[in-house]
Amino acid sequence: MVRKNSYTTVIRRLDPLGRIVLPKKYRKKCEMNVKDDVEMYLEGSAICVKKYNTRCKLCGxxxxxxxxxxxxxxxxxxxxxxxLNF
Ligand SMILES: [Zn+2]
Incomplete structure (x- = not known):
């Protein structure tokens, strides 16, 4: 079920396993493609999801x-x- 209450806000219901589909317009804006890795973190009571950019293990x-x-x-x-010349 998809309900919209404004252009920028999309309301979706979690499935029994806690999953949702990220809206295509959001994925497009954030340059997320199928099979990309994403990182998630909490910001207060919000769950933030962003495209994960692989980083150098040593310096970032x-x-x-x-x-x-x-x-x-x-x-x-x-x-x-x-x-280092081991
Ligand atoms: Zn590095």
């Missing part, structure tokens, strides 16, 4: 990540690790 950078043994690393951190 989000651009040009390289995956190595399950960890995402940015080029600067990879360069820093190479300089």
């Amino acid at each position: 950078e989000t651009d040009n990540l390289i995956e190595f043994k399950g960890a995402n690393l940015c080029p600067a951190c990879v360069t820093g690790i190479k300089r």
Whole structure:
């Protein structure tokens, strides 16, 4: 069941497992695509859902990540690790 009470607010009923479908117009605006990861957190009594951007495991950078043994690393951190000369 979908009820709308304004252009920006959509009211939906949770299914028995607590699930909802995120409105397509919200997903489009937030550039969320099917199979994207999302992160959720509480802000007071609101549940916030946002697109999860993979981050460098060491510094938090989000651009040009390289995956190595399950960890995402940015080029600067990879360069820093190479300089350690084990
Ligand atoms: Zn990094």
